[in-house]
Amino acid sequence: MAKRAAALHILVKTEAECLALKEKLDNGSSFSQLASRHSICPSKRKGGDLGEFKRGTMVGPFDKAVFSGEELKVLGPIKTKFGFHLIKVLYTK
Template sequence: MTTASARHILVQTEDECNALKERINAGEDFADIAKEHSTCPSKAQGGDLGQFGPGMMVKEFDEVVFSAGVNTLQGPVKTQFGYHLLEVTSRED
């Protein structure tokens, strides 16, 4: 079974998500921004969600995590929880 590890930042608006994406693309640290801005409890770990398999996260999140390139910033991804910036940190078949 394929597994992946990812980290994310969850915010309530698409505008905030895009603004944070710009900051990360400009060189700011993903983990620092997650700790500062994410509304997910994973913010304490810099947004790290650990390792998981398909179907363990909401559908929209899964689709990106199991198709996007590793170590590339993705988002905004809209889910029932809000807007996510995410980065796949590893994926294994």
């Protein structure tokens, strides 16, 4: 079972905005560029890069998605108390 992961994410306030951004990603847009422009998380300054973190560090739904999702595939929308996330898992180990 993986204990660590690294991921990028985009956090927005509405599910509709999240779905619109996911469609742009599906059509080839850059995850980092969309995160820089649209995310409301401070990680937007790093293109949504959250770096490496331990299992259990993030809020429940986010953590579950990261540690059960497929690497390098965009996951979401994932709803948390902060809003709606698109997550790109870089690796789990």
